[in-house]
Amino acid sequence: MKKIIALLLAGTMTLSMSACGAKPAASEAAPAESASAETASSEAAPAEKEITVAGVVFQEDQFMKLMQKGYEEAAKNLGVKCMVSNTNNDQAKEAELINTYVSQKIDGIAIAPLNDQSSMQALKAASEKGLEISVGNTKLKDAPFVCGGYTSDNYMLGQQTGEMAKKFIEEKLGGKARVAVVQFKSQLPTQSTERMNGFVDQLKDLPNVEIVADQDAWMQDQAVQVVGDLLTANDAKGGIDIVWAANDGGTIGAVMAVKNAGKAGKTFVFGTDAAEQQVAMIKSDDNILQCVTGQDPFQIGYNTMEVLIKAIRGEKGEYGKETIVPGIVLSRSDIAAVDAFATVLAEKTK
Numbered sequence: 001m002k003k004i005i006a007l008l009l010a011g012t013m014t015l016s017m018s019a020c021g022a023k024p025a026a027s028e029a030a031p032a033e034s035a036s037a038e039t040a041s042s043e044a045a046p047a048e049k050e051i052t053v054a055g056v057v058f059q060e061d062q063f064m065k066l067m068q069k070g071y072e073e074a075a076k077n078l079g080v081k082c083m084v085s086n087t088n089n090d091q092a093k094e095a096e097l098i099n100t101y102v103s104q105k106i107d108g109i110a111i112a113p114l115n116d117q118s119s120m121q122a123l124k125a126a127s128e129k130g131l132e133i134s135v136g137n138t139k140l141k142d143a144p145f146v147c148g149g150y151t152s153d154n155y156m157l158g159q160q161t162g163e164m165a166k167k168f169i170e171e172k173l174g175g176k177a178r179v180a181v182v183q184f185k186s187q188l189p190t191q192s193t194e195r196m197n198g199f200v201d202q203l204k205d206l207p208n209v210e211i212v213a214d215q216d217a218w219m220q221d222q223a224v225q226v227v228g229d230l231l232t233a234n235d236a237k238g239g240i241d242i243v244w245a246a247n248d249g250g251t252i253g254a255v256m257a258v259k260n261a262g263k264a265g266k267t268f269v270f271g272t273d274a275a276e277q278q279v280a281m282i283k284s285d286d287n288i289l290q291c292v293t294g295q296d297p298f299q300i301g302y303n304t305m306e307v308l309i310k311a312i313r314g315e316k317g318e319y320g321k322e323t324i325v326p327g328i329v330l331s332r333s334d335i336a337a338v339d340a341f342a343t344v345l346a347e348k349t350k
Helices: 002-043 062-077 091-104 120-128 154-172 189-201 220-233 248-260 276-283 297-312 335-349
Strands: 052-057 081-086 108-111 132-136 146-151 177-183 209-216 242-245 268-272 289-294 322-324 328-331
Touching (some): 052 297, 062 248, 062 297, 091 108, 108 297, 132 297, 154 268, 154 289, 209 220, 220 242, 248 289, 276 328, 276 335, 297 335
Parallel strands (some): 052 081
């Protein structure tokens, strides 16, 4: 009996030791799992660095305001911090602003440069400091450092309006017209000249069409004064039948000048760029603004900012390439197209 009890005690001790021995195995595994978790945590991808960019325009007109909205919308949709600024047609201010962004160590600049040549130095220097550069509205000459850009075909903008003006002169004015040109040659010579040539080239085969004035006036208030003076100066010479303006401010100012001078129905305006004011003027009963060839400044701004952000994130495309954004003709002869443009514009800018 004692022998049996001894055997039972021995078995109980063995089972007890075996059970105790299992716990250390489990407790040893826990640190291993913890170490593994720590390793996984330390190897996790770091949070994406916040990207900061700048969107730069060069004046306070509807075109540039819409371009700036495009910058801001693209940055918002892509989750990027965006600062916007205006160089106010000042080349020195543009260079100073670019240098400031370099010193702030932002990631990139989307810009409507003031000049296709004189803006190059500051932008190239910024690129060499590590900033990505994209360009909208103006095509830079030989700029392989630009990660992308979007602009209009300036000759075609003038050409499309010129074709409509030619048809109007033939059908409404008996093939005769005295024409005044209002452009922005002293501001952006290449761009302005291309637009003017596109327009004037369409009138060359009309022998009774004369260009009687060619002056600069790209801001609205400036154009009101300049066109008003031209109308007065030409009264004794047979008047002015057509005013063509090369940009947004010039077009709006020309319409206002004709209206102020009481020349509605005698002097007709054709122009470039389109936004809410031009839409309203085309639809107005005063019959002054006949046609504009509109760009898409919102889309130009959006695409210019989008290509910049993609390049910063490593989605690099073809450097030095700038893409043409097509223009659109808006005229009194197709109010349905004018209304459709206004609807799309409202959706983009709301």
